[in-house]
Amino acid sequence: MRLDPAALQRPVPPGAPEPLAEPDRDALRLEVVMGALSDPLRMRIVRTLLLESEAFDHTCGWFGLDRPKSSLTHHFRALREAGLIRQRQYGLERRSHVRVADLEARFPGLLGLVADWQE
Structure with a gap:
């Protein structure tokens, strides 16, 4: 599947908090990205964000994953x-979205492979 990064980008809402610490675009490493995607749950999280996002960013609860909160925290932190x-802290909750532009710039076509992945 060929993804259109511009179509997947959502504008940052006014007043959104700053993102949590993350690597800069130029510091993204393919082996680290692939390592994070090697876990099927993390691959599912990224795929769901790519194909089913309804808003700028989503809480862990939006995914409907039947896992302990500590496990989900670990997986989202790894991603x-x-x-x-990219994650932002809104009070007690963290909301996430895929860094589409950064990933397409560094690894063109990778997100298309993730979108095509089947469990």
Whole structure:
């Protein structure tokens, strides 16, 4: 599937908090990104954000994953630290979205492969 990064980008809402710490675009490393995607749950999270996003960003609860909160925290942190998602802290909750423009610039076609992935 060929993804249109511009169509997947959502504008940052006014007053959105700054993103949590993440690697810069130029610091994204393919082996780290692929390592994060090697877990099927993390691949599913990224794919869901790519294909089913309804808003700028989403809470962990939006995914409907039947996992302990500590497990989800670990998976979302791994995705953020690898540079796949951007997270912002809204009070007690973190909301996430895929870093489409950064990933397409560094690894063209990678997100299309993720979108085509089947469990």
